[in-house]
Amino acid sequence: METLPFHIPLQTGRESLYISDVIARGQFAGDGHYTRIVETRLQEVTGAHRVLLTNSCTSALEICAIVLGLGPGDEVIMPAWTFPSTAFAFMARGAIPVFADIEPENFGLSVEACEQAITPQTKAIVVVHYGGGSAAIEPLMELARQRGLYVVEDAAQSLLASRNGRHLGTFGDLGTVSFHATKNIHCGEGGALLVNHPELEKFAETVRNKGTNRRDYLEGQVSHYSWQYPSTSAMASEISAAFLAAQLDFVEEVTEARRSIWTRYDKALSDIIGDAGFLSLHPDATTRVNGHSFPLVLPNSDMRKHCKDFLSRRGITTAEHYQPLHHSSMAIKLASTRLPVTDHVASGLLRLPLWPSLTNEACERVILDVRDAIRTLMT
Ligand SMILES: *Cc1c(COP(=O)(O)O)cnc(C)c1O
Numbered sequence: 001m002e003t004l005p006f007h008i009p010l011q012t013g014r015e016s017l018y019i020s021d022v023i024a025r026g027q028f029a030g031d032g033h034y035t036r037i038v039e040t041r042l043q044e045v046t047g048a049h050r051v052l053l054t055n056s057c058t059s060a061l062e063i064c065a066i067v068l069g070l071g072p073g074d075e076v077i078m079p080a081w082t083f084p085s086t087a088f089a090f091m092a093r094g095a096i097p098v099f100a101d102i103e104p105e106n107f108g109l110s111v112e113a114c115e116q117a118i119t120p121q122t123k124a125i126v127v128v129h130y131g132g133g134s135a136a137i138e139p140l141m142e143l144a145r146q147r148g149l150y151v152v153e154d155a156a157q158s159l160l161a162s163r164n165g166r167h168l169g170t171f172g173d174l175g176t177v178s179f180h181a182t183k184n185i186h187c188g189e190g191g192a193l194l195v196n197h198p199e200l201e202k203f204a205e206t207v208r209n210k211g212t213n214r215r216d217y218l219e220g221q222v223s224h225y226s227w228q229y230p231s232t233s234a235m236a237s238e239i240s241a242a243f244l245a246a247q248l249d250f251v252e253e254v255t256e257a258r259r260s261i262w263t264r265y266d267k268a269l270s271d272i273i274g275d276a277g278f279l280s281l282h283p284d285a286t287t288r289v290n291g292h293s294f295p296l297v298l299p300n301s302d303m304r305k306h307c308k309d310f311l312s313r314r315g316i317t318t319a320e321h322y323q324p325l326h327h328s329s330m331a332i333k334l335a336s337t338r339l340p341v342t343d344h345v346a347s348g349l350l351r352l353p354l355w356p357s358l359t360n361e362a363c364e365r366v367i368l369d370v371r372d373a374i375r376t377l378m379t
Contacts, residue, residue, distance in 0.1 A: 003315040004362055008355045009181040010254060014246035022242045031209075034241035039192075041248050045160065046167040048175065048194035050201045052208050053241055057156040057178030057191035059234035061089035061126075063207045064152045064174045064193070066231065067200055070095040070123055077117045078126035078154075079109050080324040080331070081342045086126055086154050087325055095123070099326045101339040105282040107295070108135020110341070115143055124150040129158045129168045132184075132262070132292030133281040137163055137171045152176070155194070159184055160255040161290035169194045174204070179240075184258060184292055185247035187240040207231050257356035258291025261363055265294045265352060268367040272374060279345065291354065296370065298348040303377055308350055310373040316366055318350045 018034065025033060035053050042051040054060045070076060072094035078086055080099040087097040100113040107130040114125060125144050127135045137153070144151045155161075155169030156178035162168060169175025174197075177183075179190030195204050205215050211231030216222045236244075247254075266280070273280045277299030283289050298304045308318050324346045325331045326339060352366055 001315045004317060004353045004358075004366065005355075006317040006319045006351065006353050007182060008357075010185055010247060010356065012246050012250045014249055015243045018242035018246045019239055022238045025238075028238050030235035030237055030241065032238045032241070034238050034245050035236065037245050038241050038248060041245070042192055045248075045251065046170055046194055048167070048170050048196060049198055050195040050204075052193040052195065052204060053236045053244075054191045054193055054208065054234040055236045055240070056085075056189055056234075057154070057176045057180065058085035058089055059232055060176035060191045060193040061085055061152070061154065062092060062232045063204055063234055064176065065090045065093045065095060066207050066229065067174065067204050068124060068150045068152070073121060074123040075119060075121040076124045076126055077109075077114055077122060079128050079342065080326040080337070080339055081107055081130065081322065081345060082128045082154065082325065083156070083322060084325060084328070084330070086128055087331065090124075090126070096121075097325070097331070097334065098122070099331075099334075099337050099339060099342075101341050102130075102345065103136065104279055104341050104345075105284075106133050106135055106287075107131065107281065107345055108133075109140060111136055111139045111143060114140060118147055118149075122147070122149060124152060126152045126154055127172065128154040128156075129161065131281055131295050132157055132161050132258075132290040133283045134158075134161060134163045134168055134287045134289075137168070141171050150174075153194075156180075156191070157183060157290075157292045159290060160251065161292070162288045164286045165288075170196050173197055174200065179244055179247075184290060185244070185251055185254060187236070187244040187247070190236050190240050190244055203229075208234050210235070254356045255290050258354060259289060260291075261354055261356075261358050262289060262291035262294055264360070264363050265354075265367065269296065269370065272371075277344070277348070279348070294352045294354055295349050296352060297345050298350065298377075301347040304348050304350055306377055307370070307373045310376065311366075311369055314369045316353060316369055318352060320349060321351070322346065
């Protein structure tokens with residue numbers, strides 16, 4: 001019996017061609033030929049005012065903290081149901097992450113919990129879109145606008161996911177995506193910053209240029225470039241950009257293939273979900289998912305373990321995550337918070353195998369075995 005991995009990093013077959021071209025061109029540092037191709041393409045697919053390629057989603061989040069001027073004493077509301085970068089990118093500037101609970105339908109920030117977490121020190125909300133679905137971004141935006149707060153969308157997993165036809169990551173002041181090897185398309189390590197406000201573009205670009213006005217220099221506006229702001233190292237190399245360009249050539253097909261597998265899982269397991277603590281993503285009619293991940297939440301951690309072990313004996317690899325940030329040894333030092341939905345999701349969640357070339361037969365096999373595993377739980 002063939003073992004099904006949980007994820008296979010995408011290779012389109014065109015990567016080595018473009019990387020050979022980088023070697024022939026001889027420019028290896030960022031902001032060259034392939035960076036421009038990738039940024040233009042990402043602007044087309046996302047509709048963002050400006051896209052800046054970065055070496056990770058983490059560094060794009062760090063740029064957000066700097067561009068929005070977040071610093072010591074400023075509170076930033078975010079879910080604990082996320083990867084650590086979401087929090088430490090802001091902590092690196094002295095801001096304080098404040099964790100609020102998530103909604104059981106989309107595993108994104110709860111509008112109500114977010115509103116309750118606002119204090120006079122609150123400066124920003126970081127909305128994380130989980131699994132290729134969407135948080136309740138419109139009401140969250142409305143809340144932020146009423147209270148004068150910035151919004152950053154951590155859309156690390158959301159390329160080609162949208163809400164009411166608008167790409168995720170383009171609702172907030174700034175958005176970020178990831179091109180880490182675990183995401184739908186990738187370049188090993190990589191990311192991008194989506195700049196949605198024309199006024200923020202120049203500052204964001206200066207920060208990405210390691211705090212210098214190198215852009216002005218390249219455009220001949222100044223005779224040499226100089227240091228303007230504290231910054232970080234966020235530029236992606238041309239090698240990464242070329243690899244990503246090869247993946248972007250196929251992004252629509254790859255996303256469509258993932259979506260169709262996601263929909264197959266969703267339809268086949270819909271009778272289980274919603275009952276007795278079983279959850280999954282429930283995108284509403286306005287959300288277009290990108291099939292990043294199919295999370296099945298079991299009612300508790302013992303049942304998850306049973307399921308995971310059962311599936312593993314049948315050669316099916318599943319993945320757990322995250323340890324919610326408020327339970328991490330790092331964040332335990334921050335204010336303690338009760339986040340019941342986050343805890344429920346974190347203790348029961350299993351992600352099913354999903355990659356674009358997963359065959360229908362393999363997908364059906366996973367579905368049957370998941371149903372078997374759940375049946376044995378119930379007897
Ligand atoms: C993957 C991921 C990140 C980190 O992305 P990198 O590109 O590895 O820095 C941050 N936030 C979320 C929600 C993620 O899924």
